[in-house]
Amino acid sequence: MDSDTILRGRGVSKQFRGLRALSDIEFDIPRGSICGLIGPNGAGKSTLFNLITGYYPLTSGTIEFNGARIDGLATTRISRIGIGRAFQIAKPFPDMTVYENVRVGALFGREGQRDVKEVVEQAMNLMGLSHLAQRKASSLTVGSLRKLEVARAVATRPELLLADEPCAGLNGTETAEMIECLRRVRDQGTTVWLVEHDMRAVMSISERVFVIDAGTKIAEGAPDVIVNDPRVIAAYLGAEPVA
């Protein structure tokens, strides 16, 4: 396996009772890149992230991280070897402050030496949350919640960050800000795989984009190729008004 691929999937499939949620998905995520994952609602994007992070077992297929199989590992283990995730539905720990939320990520997360305090402060700084450190998570706005969700994942010091719609519910400026933050995360050396509905946002930041529709991968490539792919236009853009 070439060492430039951080995450590789082969024949990844998932069956929920009668529903084929994913079939035969293949992907290679280049180390140090930002990649996009798009597809209409219900296409299976979050399900794919759930498989990678061990929330559901795969029906068939394999997933390798840094050349080693990770399918079948427990979620805790997957976090400890260096995969972080920001959930689509932000799930802050409501009774904890922003600081404490991020601290959980820093105390646990990827194995190895670290200065917990420093990690927390860096993560909060990076996401522009420092001024809110002592607020209860339950008192945050949507924008701050999204940032907290990413900050906490960043604090686990992942090699790969899976960001599931971190811009959902944000306005134009907030979206731009979030995209900027993700770029900084990447610049620190973390590979980012991003699910996003805002086409302009994904296309502006991604090196490579994967498109899935109804559980099947229908296209993969550079952003400018993807936007002109007729299958993508039909399946994905056709479902929603084109920007």
Add this chain to the structure above:
Amino acid sequence: MVALQTLIDGLILGGVFSLAAVGFSLIFGVLGIVNLTHGIFVVAGAYIALLLWSGLGLDPLVGIPVIMVVLFATGYVYQRTIIQWATERATVVASLLVTFGVALVMRNILQLIFSSDIRSISPSYSFVSFSLGDLRIDAVRVAGLTTSLVLLTVLTLFLSRTSFGRMIRATAQQPLAAGLSGINVPHVYGLTFALGAAFAGASGAVIGIVAPFSPATEAIWTLNAFVVVVLGGVGSPAGALLGGLLLGVINTMTAQYIGPSFTNATMFLVLVLMLLVRPQGLMGNAFGESR
């Protein structure tokens, strides 16, 4: 022969368990609340039956409509006040605690009114029994079982055929969508709770003639209901019937073959095993999707 007699006794007992649990199951399925006051409804039904019988000479089974009306009204008010306040303010587990607190209060009040003595109701047919070969079947038990089956059927038809029944099921599946499509969700919750309480009360009348009761037995009826629901699945009368029959048979079989003092232990062992193997119950969840 003993095995068959035990089985039949278990099924008869199970029919009563089913009726006693169906309201609990409905409330759990639709409102998502584990109502630890449930046993109080059951025992209150038994005491109302006792009053009607000793005061007016009304047969407990004939008094069921009266009991159901009283408990329906009580259940509605209780849900729209205390239960609703609790679910608005606190966690689900805390609302469990509220119903527990109310149960303690009510048990104490029943003790003050009726004393802690063990009571039973003995209508004229109490001492009649039939023989089928070597089998012996008591008339009261047959009457109790028949009443239970009739009431469970009525509830099933009510839920599946009436528009109110459909409203309940819609609310159970999609509270948000039901609210958006014009259903008054809090009101439906109140009525569902009231319905659950009414059926619990009805079962109290049946229990009054087949088994002794006292204020303290309320806890057993709540726990029985929980076990029935875990065995049979949440929210449907058919599930309650299945769970109730199973529990009845487990009960009499344990008493016969292991020892009468092990019935609760066996029941809970089955409960815990069941929770582990199939948290959604044998029949699955009748309402909503599994989550």
Add this chain to the structure above:
Amino acid sequence: MRPLSLKPLLALVVGVAAVAVFTGLPAILPPFYIRVLQVFFFSAGLALSWGLLGGFAGYWSFGHTAFIGIGGFTAALVSSHLLGGGGTGWGMVVTVGAGGLVAALFALVLAYPLLRLRGIYFAIAMLGVGEVFSELSSSIDWIGGGLGLTLPAGTDLDIAPEVFYYYVFLVLMVAILLISAATKLSRFGYGLMSIREDEDTARMLGVPTERYKIQAFVLSAFLVGTLGAVYAYSLGYFSTPSLFRVDFSLNMIVHNMIGGIGTIAGPVIGAAIMVFLTNVVLGSFLSVHLLLTGALVVLIVLLAPTGLLGLAARLWQRDPPEEEPTSPTRERERRLTNEPAE
């Protein structure tokens, strides 16, 4: 800045002063009040131990009295079968230790299956566990809970029994208090709290949720078992209903709720208030005991769901939110109605 710099110091000063006062009290108090305080130490110890699992990790056990029973019965069985009816002085250390260990062992066996259950299912399953152990202890002949068991006096020193158990429970409570505080401040404690807040998210942050839950459960059971064994000693003669008491299980929860779930001082404050109320103030209203306890539980849940400490914290600091507050639910609704439209 976090206003934390004063708090540990204050806690230390208050704690040391309280221990000093409690150490001296038996010299001047009448036996009745010594016994009330003994019940308080016992209850506070139980509530704190319950809180390790229920308060920190959010796994509410409705059947913790099982471990009181296991602890007590183990101590008595060890005393009669292994120590030939002994178990005084150092012997008591052995029997009580055995009580705690056996309770922990049972917890370890139960932990793996039971901790897969969540919320009310765990709560009710534990209720069932309490019931099963209770019934087994009275129905199985060689355990003998039906007829009852006896334990020797805990000490042969020349000291009144209530004073002796007063000190034993005081020491245990202080030890459990320190264990709780250390847990809360540790990485382990942080992990438990993240499990309480959202177990699925905690896993994704690398918290070893399965292991931590089991550890908290076993530790909690060990402490409750130890307390149960000492309690059995303080009774001298006991049978199944004296140890397997649903009201013990309930009180552990109620004391936590009154004081404040997930805190250190909360369970102690809750136990102090309830023990004082039920033993001293309401001591003469036995016929409405249940009613008053029940009503109190309802009032607490409705009026102060975060407990007295939570209430105090809310009254204390009322800085207005800098941002418009949103709850996760509202956030989800916003997503529902406001799908990105590109």
